[in-house]
Amino acid sequence: MKIAGAILIILLVIVGSLVLTASAETKATTTVSTPDLVGIWNGTAVGHTKVDGFVEFDSVTYNITEQKGQAFTGAKEYLKKDGKSYNETFSGIVDDDGTIYLVDYVAGVIIGKMNSDNELKLKYFEDGPDMKALLITLSRENV
Known part of the structure; x- marks a missing residue:
């Protein structure tokens, strides 16, 4: 009985080692690719601004x-209540987990996430006299 127990323990140690080794190799060979x-x-936005109220x-x-x-x-383009089209440029980065960070050249910060290769969900924040909080949903245009 003692021999069977010892064999069982040895087998469990071997199997456990193999599982840990395979797991470590999988983590080591997995590479994070930056999304293009x-x-x-294109999409829509909803939110609130100090100047225009709910938008x-x-x-x-x-x-x-x-x-x-x-x-x-x-660059981004959007149509406001006044019927005019507005353009602003931005710089951004995408983190390894797909989190997106943008900064408008005039004002405003955007934090978002890629929901898929062709869908972004962004949250826009701007303080100051034209304070804004917006939720933006975008889909990539098919080329």
Whole structure:
């Protein structure tokens, strides 16, 4: 009986070692790839601004024109209540987990997440006289 117990313990140690080794090798060989964000992203936005109150933007476009590794740049365009189209440029980075961080060249910070290769969910914040909080949903335009 003692021999059978000893054999069982030895087998458990061997199997456990194999599982740990396989797990470590899987982690070591798994590489994180930076998503390609270049393209035109269209969508909508809802939120609140100090100047306009509650707002809905039916047409929001983010055009990511260039990306080097995890950094990217581009311009956004949106239509306001006054019927005018507004353009702003931005710089951004994408983290290993798909979290996106953008900064507008004038004002504002955006934090978001890639829900898939072709969908972004962004949260826009701006303080100061034109304070804003917006939720932006974008889909990549098919090329």
